[in-house]
Amino acid sequence: MTRAFFRSRLNCPGGAPDNPLDGEGNGRRQWSQVVLASCARYAQRGGLFEGVLIALILGLFVLDLELPLGAAPEFLYAGVVYFSLWSSRRQFPLLVTAGCTGLTLVGFLLSPAGTAVWIDLANRFFAVVLLWITLELGLARREAHQALRESHAELERRVRQRTSELSHAVDSLQDELLQRTKAERLLAESRERYRLLFDHAPYPMWIVDLDTLAFLDVNETAVRHYGYSREEFLRMTAKDIRPPEDVPRFLEAVPLAQDSPRIEGNWRHRKKDGSIIDVELGLYSFTIDGWRARLAVVNDVTEPTRITRELKESEERFRRIFDGAPIGMGIVGSDCRFLKVNEAFGEMLGYRPPELIGRTFGEITHPGDLDADLRLAEEVLRGARRSYHIEKRYRTKAGGVVWGQLTVTALRYREDGPIFALGMVQNITERKRAEAMRERLVGKIMVAQEDERRRIARDLHDGIGQTLTSLAVGLRSLEEARAMEEAAPQAKTLRRIAAEAVDEVRRIARGLRPSVLDDLGLAEAVRQYAREYRRAHGIAADVHVDGLAADRLPSAVETTLYRIIQEALTNAARHAAARTVSVVLHGTAGQVKAVIEDDGCGFDVDGGGAPCRPPGLGIQSMHERAALLNGTVAIESSPGKGTSVYVQIPLREGA
Structure with a gap:
């Protein structure tokens, strides 16, 4: 009843038709027009494929309404849903499924009566389920297919990328092979140059393993310079070319050599023949075949060091x-x-x-x-x-x-x-002073010599000359005597005159130089002079000698001291009015001293010599005589207290 009602309402909107056949024909014409119009509009707005599918859906809906009882065209909606999955519009399959579901339900309401309701409803229920299952499976298939396409595209992209990378890798590998070949060639050339430079270097060179200190390589210069063969070197360590006493210092320096890239220092090395050389050593670190090593450059500085x-x-x-x-x-x-x-x-x-x-x-x-x-x-x-x-x-x-x-x-x-x-x-100030003094003394000596010559001439003329003249006159008288009695008194007189002449000659000779000084030495000469001094001047004279060895003093020293003592005693007799004088001679290993003292009136040494006497040339001559022998003369005196003369002369070779 319900289906008939809806069907009647659909076909006769204004009321029941007068002729059922006319109403059914009008309905078919209306649905055909609607379908065609709908397909045309959708084809214009959408696409041809989607328009065809919509037309197919509407056609199936019409068939659902027009087919006789027992037919089930609603199951054909599943095919349309399946084909809708091929649409490029992603939401189109869902719209088709929803539309087919709606048309299936509408078809249930509008399909002709005669079929059991529950059977038709069950068919349509299963048709709807089939629609959504088809949609779900189709969507899953489409998504799988899309994922597969994307995966395939990604795979292709990765393949293309990998192919490109592989191509670049092949190019890089070829470049690397070319570079490696070039590097190996350069390395071979470098090794050849290294070998040439290493073996023909002008300095000894070797390579040492830092861990074992063993020689890894040596050049020809080192072989020639040290005397070891290359094989001997390679069996040795760096300790073996050092003196044993230098090995501890070398071992202390090894850790520093391991940490520093470059070290220089001075060392001693031992050649094969045992000789020790001084070297300047430069160490440069590098790695050879994975081993830490040192290149040593040696410069033999033995000769420059010497x-x-x-x-x-x-x-x-x-x-x-x-x-x-x-x-x-x-x-x-x-x-x-x-x-x-x-x-x-x-x-x-x-x-x-x-x-x-x-x-x-x-x-x-x-x-x-x-x-x-x-x-x-x-x-x-x-x-x-x-x-x-x-x-x-x-x-x-x-x-x-x-x-x-x-x-x-x-x-x-x-x-x-x-x-x-x-x-x-x-x-040479003292020498110049001595030379000046000597020049003055020589001048004075020359003057003294002239004075002495005049005195000797005067003594010879006044003394010996007159005596000899008297002797000559007496001899003439003796020659004229007629008898021995007359000649005897004259001979006695002549003998006396001759004795006086001999005494005068001796006196003059002693004045020139006492012979006792040459014969017996200084001490005895001074003693003899003191005895004659007492007889001549009536002044008590004492002489004390101490420390003079048995060996004679140098002649110049004896003469100088004798003349100084003689001058001091003469000054005491002439100017000091002395009653006693004393002479002390004291000798040591290095010098001789003389002290001459008198108890005369004295004088003021600093004030010019008053009151008794002025300092004359005698005192100056004593100073000059002593200075010629590097000696000294010191005079101490004061008025009324006598005078002391201190003489000191060093004893030296050649003096």
């Missing part, structure tokens, strides 16, 4: 000689300024050595000697003269003048280097 050591020793000897020399020494540069002076030179001039550094030698040279010294020094500094000697005067820091004997020698530290002047100065 030369350097000898040069340092020479310089040290020169420095010690220079600084400790007892004579003044200085080094002058090309500008005539002092570069170095020693202590003796500074002490000689009263300067500290640093005070003279930078000064010119002209600043300390006496103006009277500067021109000659400067001319000679310039010749040395420009190489025209090797050396020169000169005696010159120097000005001291205190303003005084000292004499120096200067010897200048050219110095050159290098063959092509500048010339320096080494000056050695010996202080």
Whole structure:
């Protein structure tokens, strides 16, 4: 009843038709028009495939309504759903399924009566289930197919990418093979160059394993220089070429060599013949065949080290000689300024050595000697003269003048280097003073000799001459005597006159030089002179001798002391009005001393000699005589207290 009602409402919207056949024909025409119009519109808006499927759905719906009872065209909707899955519109299968489901239900309501309701409903239920199962399976298949396409596309992309990568890898491998071939060729060439450089290097070289210290390779220069063969070297370690006493130091240095990329140092090595050489060793780290190794480059510096050591020793000897020399020494540069002076030179001039550094030698040279010294020094500094000697005067820091004997020698530290002047100065002030004193003394001696000649001439004329004249007259008278009685008194007188002449000659001879000084020595000569002094002047004279050895003193010393004692005693007799005098002689291993004292009136040594006597030439001659033998004379005296003369003369060879 319900299906008939809906069917009647659908076919006769305005009421029941008068002719059922006419209503059924009108319904078919209406559905055909609707289907055709719907397909045309969808085909225009969508696509041809989708329009065909919609037309097919509508056609099946019409068949569902028009087919006789018992037919089930709704199951054909599943085929349409299946084909809808091929649409490019992703939502189209779902719309088709929903539409087919709706048309299936509408068809249930509008299909002709006659079929059992529950059978038709069950068929349509299964048809709907089949629709959605078909949709689900189709969607799953489509998604699987889509995933498969995507997977296939991804696989193709990966294959293309892998192929491209493989192509690039093949190209890279070919390039790498070319580079490796080139590198191997360069390595072979490098090894060949290394071998050539290593074996023909001018310095001994070897490679040492840092872990075992074993030699891995040595060059030909090392083989020739050390005397070991290559095979012997390769059986040895770096410890074997060192002296045993140097091995502990070497082992201490090994850890440092392992940590530093480059090390240099000085060592001693031992050759095969046992000789020890000094070497400069350079170590360079690298890796060879996975082993940590060191390349050692050896420079034999035995000869340079010896030369350097000898040069340092020479310089040290020169420095010690220079600084400790007892004579003044200085080094002058090309500008005539002092570069170095020693202590003796500074002490000689009263300067500290640093005070003279930078000064010119002209600043300390006496103006009277500067021109000659400067001319000679310039010749040395420009190489025209090797050396020169000169005696010159120097000005001291205190303003005084000292004499120096200067010897200048050219110095050159290098063959092509500048010339320096080494000056050695010996202080000759005392010698110059002695020479001046000697010159004065010689002059005085010449004057004394003339005075002595005049005195001797006068004594000969007044004494011996007159005596001989008297003797000659007496001999003439004796010759004229006629009898022995007349001749006897005259002969006696002549004998007396001859004895007086002999005494006079002896007196003159003793005045010139006492013979006892040559025969018996100083002590006995002084004693004899003291005895004659007592007889001649009536003054008590005592002589004490102590410490004079049995050996004679040098002749110059004996003569000088004798004359000084003689002069002191003469001054005591002539000027001091002395009553007693004493002479003390004392000798030691290095010197001889004499002390002459009198109890006369004395004099003021500092005040000029008053009141008794002025200091005459006798005192000065005593000083000069002693100075000739590097001796000294000291006089102590005061008015009314006598005079003491102290003489000291050193004993030296040749004195």
